[in-house]
Amino acid sequence: MNPVQRRGSGRKEMGATLEILLQDIRFGLRTLWQSKVWTAIIILSLGVGIGANTAIFSLVNGLLLRTLSVSKPETLVRLRWSGPADLSGIADKGLPDEEGHDLRTKFSRVIFDQLRTDDFFACDVQQVVVSTGGEAATADGLVASGNYYQVLEVRPALGRTFTPDDDRPEAPPVAVISHGYWKRSFQMDPNVVGRSIIVNDLPVTIVGVTPQDFLGVQGLADDGQDITFPLVLRDNFLTRDIGVNSEVVNTLLLRGLGDYNWHLQIMGRLKPGVTAAQVQASLNGIFQDAAKSSWAALLPALPPGMRAMPVFQNKSGVPHLLVESGSRGLFDTAPQAIRASQILTIVVALILVIVCANVANLMLSRATTRRREISVRLSMGATRTRLIRQLITESLILSTAGGILGLAVNQWGRALLLDLRAISADMGTLPPLDWRVFAFVFALTLFTALAFGLAPALRATQIDLNAALKENSRSMSIQRSALSKGLLIAQVAVALVLVVGAGLFLQTVRNLRNVAVGFNPQNVLTFHLSLRAIPLTSDFSARISSLSDRIVEKVGSIPGVLSIGGSNYPFWQSRFMNQRPIYIEGGSEPVVSNVIGITPGFFETMQVPLLSGRTMKTFDLVRPIKSVVINETAARRFFNGQDAVGRRIGVAQNPGLWEVVGVVGNASYGDVRNPPEALMYMPGRQTTFVARTEGDPMALASSIRDTVHEIDPAIPITEITTETELMEGRIQAERLFARFYTLFGVLAMLLAAIGLFGLMSYNVVRRTNEIGVRIALGAQREDVVGMVMRDGLSLVVIGIVIGIVGALLLSRLLASQLYGLAEHDVVSIAAAVGLLLAVSAAAAYLPARHASRVDPLSALRHD
Numbered sequence: 001m002n003p004v005q006r007r008g009s010g011r012k013e014m015g016a017t018l019e020i021l022l023q024d025i026r027f028g029l030r031t032l033w034q035s036k037v038w039t040a041i042i043i044l045s046l047g048v049g050i051g052a053n054t055a056i057f058s059l060v061n062g063l064l065l066r067t068l069s070v071s072k073p074e075t076l077v078r079l080r081w082s083g084p085a086d087l088s089g090i091a092d093k094g095l096p097d098e099e100g101h102d103l104r105t106k107f108s109r110v111i112f113d114q115l116r117t118d119d120f121f122a123c124d125v126q127q128v129v130v131s132t133g134g135e136a137a138t139a140d141g142l143v144a145s146g147n148y149y150q151v152l153e154v155r156p157a158l159g160r161t162f163t164p165d166d167d168r169p170e171a172p173p174v175a176v177i178s179h180g181y182w183k184r185s186f187q188m189d190p191n192v193v194g195r196s197i198i199v200n201d202l203p204v205t206i207v208g209v210t211p212q213d214f215l216g217v218q219g220l221a222d223d224g225q226d227i228t229f230p231l232v233l234r235d236n237f238l239t240r241d242i243g244v245n246s247e248v249v250n251t252l253l254l255r256g257l258g259d260y261n262w263h264l265q266i267m268g269r270l271k272p273g274v275t276a277a278q279v280q281a282s283l284n285g286i287f288q289d290a291a292k293s294s295w296a297a298l299l300p301a302l303p304p305g306m307r308a309m310p311v312f313q314n315k316s317g318v319p320h321l322l323v324e325s326g327s328r329g330l331f332d333t334a335p336q337a338i339r340a341s342q343i344l345t346i347v348v349a350l351i352l353v354i355v356c357a358n359v360a361n362l363m364l365s366r367a368t369t370r371r372r373e374i375s376v377r378l379s380m381g382a383t384r385t386r387l388i389r390q391l392i393t394e395s396l397i398l399s400t401a402g403g404i405l406g407l408a409v410n411q412w413g414r415a416l417l418l419d420l421r422a423i424s425a426d427m428g429t430l431p432p433l434d435w436r437v438f439a440f441v442f443a444l445t446l447f448t449a450l451a452f453g454l455a456p457a458l459r460a461t462q463i464d465l466n467a468a469l470k471e472n473s474r475s476m477s478i479q480r481s482a483l484s485k486g487l488l489i490a491q492v493a494v495a496l497v498l499v500v501g502a503g504l505f506l507q508t509v510r511n512l513r514n515v516a517v518g519f520n521p522q523n524v525l526t527f528h529l530s531l532r533a534i535p536l537t538s539d540f541s542a543r544i545s546s547l548s549d550r551i552v553e554k555v556g557s558i559p560g561v562l563s564i565g566g567s568n569y570p571f572w573q574s575r576f577m578n579q580r581p582i583y584i585e586g587g588s589e590p591v592v593s594n595v596i597g598i599t600p601g602f603f604e605t606m607q608v609p610l611l612s613g614r615t616m617k618t619f620d621l622v623r624p625i626k627s628v629v630i631n632e633t634a635a636r637r638f639f640n641g642q643d644a645v646g647r648r649i650g651v652a653q654n655p656g657l658w659e660v661v662g663v664v665g666n667a668s669y670g671d672v673r674n675p676p677e678a679l680m681y682m683p684g685r686q687t688t689f690v691a692r693t694e695g696d697p698m699a700l701a702s703s704i705r706d707t708v709h710e711i712d713p714a715i716p717i718t719e720i721t722t723e724t725e726l727m728e729g730r731i732q733a734e735r736l737f738a739r740f741y742t743l744f745g746v747l748a749m750l751l752a753a754i755g756l757f758g759l760m761s762y763n764v765v766r767r768t769n770e771i772g773v774r775i776a777l778g779a780q781r782e783d784v785v786g787m788v789m790r791d792g793l794s795l796v797v798i799g800i801v802i803g804i805v806g807a808l809l810l811s812r813l814l815a816s817q818l819y820g821l822a823e824h825d826v827v828s829i830a831a832a833v834g835l836l837l838a839v840s841a842a843a844a845y846l847p848a849r850h851a852s853r854v855d856p857l858s859a860l861r862h863d
Contacts, residue, residue, distance in 0.1 A: 021393075028394040038366060039398065042359050046402025048747065049355035050444055051409020052348040057440045058410065058433070060341050065436060067327040069213045071153040072269075076326035077276050079115070079266040080105050081287070084317020103322070105330060107266055109234075109259035112145075114290040115283055120268035121145045121152075123330075124234060125218055125225065129532040129716055131198040132185070135709065136716045138530055139181065141199070142216065142225035143234040149176075151269050152217070158182075159193035159208030166207075167230040173204045174230065179212040181226035200532045201714075202236050204229070217267060217329035234263075260298040265330045280323035287321040340733065343814070344740060347501070350494045351744050352444075356451040357487040358755045363395070363456035364484055374460055388457045395453025396446075403445035407433075485795055488755050492799025493806060495748035496836055500807035502745040503828035504818055505738035511820030512731045518667035518676075519571060520607040521723035525697035526570050527704060528719045529687040547712065548685030552599065554707050560694050565602030566686030571669060571723060582680065583655040584638055585648035593634055594669075594677055597684040603629070603664055605692045611635075613645035613662030620661070620683040627683060629662040634678035649680075658682075673819055690723070697722045737817065749836060752799075753843035760792045760847035781852035788848035789841070796840040800833055807832070 032039045067073040080103050107115075112122045123144035130139045146167030154161065157179060166174050177185075177192070186192045195206050215224035270276065374387060529551070534543055548566060556564040569578075581590035602608075603615040611632060620627040628649070635644040650657030666676035693700055701720050708717055728735070811824050821828075 024390050024393040025397065027390065028397050032394060032397060035366065038362065042362055042398050043401045043405060045355045045359055045751070046399060046448060047405030047409050049348075049352040050403050050406030050441065050448065051412070052744070053352055053444060054406055054410040054437065054441055055412075056341065056344050056348050058437055060345065061434070061436050061440075063333050063337055063341060066434070068152075068217060068329050069215060073327040074325075075270045076152075076329075077268050077270055077279065077323050078105075078326035078330055079107065079120075079268075079283075080322045080324060081107075081319045082322060083319035103332075104319075105265050105332075106262045107264045108262045108294060109231075109264060110294040111287065111290045112264050112266060113259075114286055115266065116145075117268070118147060119151060119271065120266055121148045122231060122264040122266050123148060123217070124231075124263045124265065126234075127530065127532065127718070128199050128227065129530050129714070130185075130227070131714065136714050138532075138716055138718045139185075139226040140224075142218070142228045143231050144228055145231045148228070151267070154210060154214050156208040157211045158190070159206070161208050161210070162228075162230050167232050169232055171230070171232070173199075173202055173233055174207045175199065175204045176208045176210060176228045177206055178210050178216075178224050178226055178228075179214075180224065182209045185226075199227070199229070200236055201534070202233070204233075217326075218331070231264075260294055267326045267330065276323045276325065280321060283323065284321040288318050292318065336733070339817075340737075343737060343817070346813075347498065347740055347744050350498060351748060352448070354491050354494050354748050354751045356448055357491045358751050359398075359448075359452040360456055361484050361487050361755050361758060363452060364459065378461070384461045387461045391457035391460060392449070392453050395449040395457070399445045399449035399453075402448070403441050406444075407441060410437075484759050488752070488759050488795050489799040489802065491748075491752040491755050492796050492836065492840070493803035495745070495752040496800055496803030496832055497806040497810055498741060498745040498748045499832040499836060500803075500828050501810055501814065502738060502741035503831055504811065504814060504821060504825060505734055505741055507821055507825070507828060508734045508818045509731060509738050512672060512734060515668070515672040517571075517672065517727070518608060518665050521571070521727055523693050523695070523697055524606065524723040525691045525693060525700060525704070526719075526721060526723060526726065527689055527691075527701075527708075527717050528570075529689075529708065529715050530718045531687060531715070534715075544687065545685045547715065548599065548687065550711050551689060551708065552601070554711060555689065555691060555704055558700060558703050558707060560700050560703075562692045562694060563601055563605040564689055564691045565605040566599035566689045567602055568597040568684075568686050568688060569669065570688050570690065571606065571667060571726070580651075580680075582638070582649050583651060585650070585655045587655070591638055592678070593630075593638075593680045595680050595682060596669075597686055598681050599686050600683070602681075602690070605690050606667070607692075608667050609665040611663045611665060612643065613660070615662055615664070616681070616683050621685075626658045627661045628658040629664055629681040630660055631664055631676065631679040631681075632666050633676045634680060635660075635663045637678050734817065734819070749839050752836075753839050756792055756796065756840055757843040757847060759795075760788065760844055784852040785845070785848040788852075789844045792844040792847070793837075793840060796837065796844075800836060803836075804829060804833070 068076065070076070082103050107122070109122075112120075116122075121144055123142055126141045126143060128139055128141035129136050131137075146162060146164030149156075149161035150163070156176070159176075161176050162174050165171060175197075182188055182192060186195075192206055193208060196203055197206065198204070210228075216228075218225065268279075270279065377387060378384070529547070531544065552564055552566070555561060578595045579592055580595050582593045583590050598616060600616045600618050600620065603610065613629075616627065616629060630638070630644060635641075638644065638649070639647060644660045644663050647660045648656040648658065649660065664681075666679075668676065669679075691697070691700070691704070704720070705717055708715060807829055808824055811818075815823065
C-alpha cells in the first residue's frame, strides 16, 4: 500500500471511530433522558463533589501555584537573608530556615545602593493617608525604585509609569495608581492623569494607571497596592507612630539616618543564561561588607540613650544573602494558610469519595434494570469491550454535566472561602479562574467518571447469557448487592469521620468562647487613628500628646460613652510586639517582660480587676519617677509572690527607673490557648482607643468619626470595631472549620442515608418472594421490619467501626487546631455515632415498613 493509500485508509478509520463515538454519545443521551430523575440526582451529586473540590483547588492555586501577572515571571528573583540579625538593628521576622534562623526579607537603602543594578529594584509597603479635597482616607501605598515598572515590564493602562528620572530628590513628587483604586476612588475618570492629591502631608501628581491584571509583587491573594511612589519619597511615608520600635524609626528619620533603616524588599530579573546561584555567589560578599560598614556608621550617630538599648548592644554576627525565585513575588505562604488548605482539601476529597460511592451504587441499580438489554446485545454479537465503552461513555456524559455544574458550585464555594481571610492574609482574595482550574476540573471529571463508572460497567457486562435471559435469575442481583454493600460501608465510614470533625471544632469554638479573658469585652468600641498626615518634625511627640488628650476629652463627652482609654496594643488585635529585658532593683539577672503603653482610664474602661495598689492616673504622665502597673503573672514571676507595690524595676543602666504602683489581673492579648505572659503597663499618650458605651457600641461609631474629624480633619480612623468582634475574629479559623465540617458532615450523612435507602429498597424488591413466604408462614410484620432493618443497620455498624478508626486518626491530625479536648474525644465520637445511627435508622425504616406490608399472594407470584 502506497503512502497515499495509507493516508486515505487512516482517514477512513478515524472517521469510522468518530462515527462510533458519536453514536455512543447519542445513544447515551437518549438513555439518560429516559431516566430524568435518576440522571438529575447523579448530576447534582457530582456537581456538589466536583464543585467543592474545585473551590479548594482555586485556593491552593492562589497559595502555591499561581505566578505574578507579568512578562516571564520565571526569570524574576527575590533577595532574602538569613543568619544573625545583629547588624540590622530592628529586623523583620520570617519563616525559619533549616538552621532555625528567621528568613528575613528587608534591607536598608544603604545596602540596596551597594547591590543595585539596572536589573534590581527595591520596594516597601507603607499605609498612607490620601486627601483629594474631601475627608482624608487611608490607602495601601508602595514606594519603589524608579526602575520598578521597567524591570517588571509593566505597561500602563492610562498615562505613564514613573521612571528613574522621577526617583531623584529634585524631581516633582509623582504616583501611579492601581486600576482597582482608580475605579473605587476616581470612578475611572479618564482625566485622572495629571490630578494632584495630598498624600500624608505631601502634594503628589498622578501620572498613570496600571493594567487591571497587575496586582503588584507583594502577594497573590490581595488586590495589590493602591498607589505606588518613587523610592525617593519613602521617608515621607515611613512609620509615624508611637511605641519603642516606632521611636527608633522616627529618630532615624529626624537625624537624617532613614537610609540605615532595614525596610526595603529587593527583587530583580535574571539576564539570559544567568542563574540565581551565580547571582548569590557574586552578591553575598558585597552584602556582608555593606552590612558591616553601614552598622559601623550608624551606631555612633544614634543618641546615647538609644545606643544603650539592648537591640543595639553586642552586635557582631554577619548574615548571608539568599537569591531565590521571584515568580510568585515577595510572597511567603504562612504555615497556618497551608494547614487550613490541607484540612479543607481532605474534607472535600472525602465528600467526593462519598459522592462517587453513591453514584456507583445508583449505576449498579440501573445496570440491574438494564440486564436484559445488555444480555440481548451480547447475544446478538456485541463484544463486552463495546458495551463497556458504551457504559463508560454514559458515565463521561454524567461526569461532564456534573463538572459543568461544579463550576457553578465552585463560584458559591469561592465566596464562602473568603472567610479564610481571618485565618491568614495570604488567603485574602481567590484568584480568577485560569487554565489550571479548568485543567483540574477536566482531570477531576475524567477521574470521577472512571471512579463511579468502571466497576458498574465491568459488573454489568459480566453476564451468563443463559441465566440472564431467564426472568428468575438472581446471580446478577447477588453480585450487585455485594458491591453495593461495600460502597455503602465506605460512605458510612467517611460520613462518620466528617461528623466527628464537626463535633471537634464545635466543641473547640465553645471552649474558646468560655475561656476567662480577664476583662469585660461587652459594649466596648475600639478605634485606631493614623498619624501619617502629621509631619515628622521635632514637635511630633508634642502633637501626638495634644491629639490624644483631645480625643479622650471629646469622645469621652459623647452621650452614651461611659469611659475611654488608650493602648498601643489593643486586646485581641495583635500579639505582643515589644519585649524588654527588665532588671529588678537589687537583682543581677534580667527577666523578660512584654511592655504595653496605656492611658489613664484604660483599666477602668476594660474592667480589668485591680488586685493591689492603684491604676494609672493623669499625674503619672508627668511624674518624675515613672509609674508602671504589672499583671499578676509578672508580680508572681518577678517578686516570688511578695507584695510588688512600691518595688522598683528598670533597665541595666538604671534598675530603679520605674516604680510599680499597682498589680492587675491577667488579661488575654489575643491568645487564650497559652498561659498569660508577664506584662508591664506604662503610661503614655496613645492612638488606639477603647470606649465603653451604654448600649450597642457600633451605634456610636459615626458620632466618634465625626468627633475625630472635628478635632483634626487630616487624621482618619483606620479601624473601628468592637471587642466582641475582635474576639470572634481570633477564633474565626476554628469557627470556619466547624462550619465546613458541619456542612459537609450533614451532606455526607444525607448521601449515606440516601445510599442506605436505595440499597435496602432494592433488596426489598429482590427479596419480595422470600418476604411473602415468611409472612404466609406466620411471620409478624414487626419481625419483617426487624429483619430488614437488621440487614441494613449491620452494614452501618461495620461502616461505623471503620469510621471510628478514621476519626481517631483525624483527632490526631487536628490536634494543633483543637482546644480543651482530649486527644481522642469520646464525647464527639459518641455523639457522631448516635447521630449517624439515628439518621440511618430513619432511612432504613421506610423500606422495612414497605416490606412488612407485602401481600403474600402477590409476592408468591412475583418471581
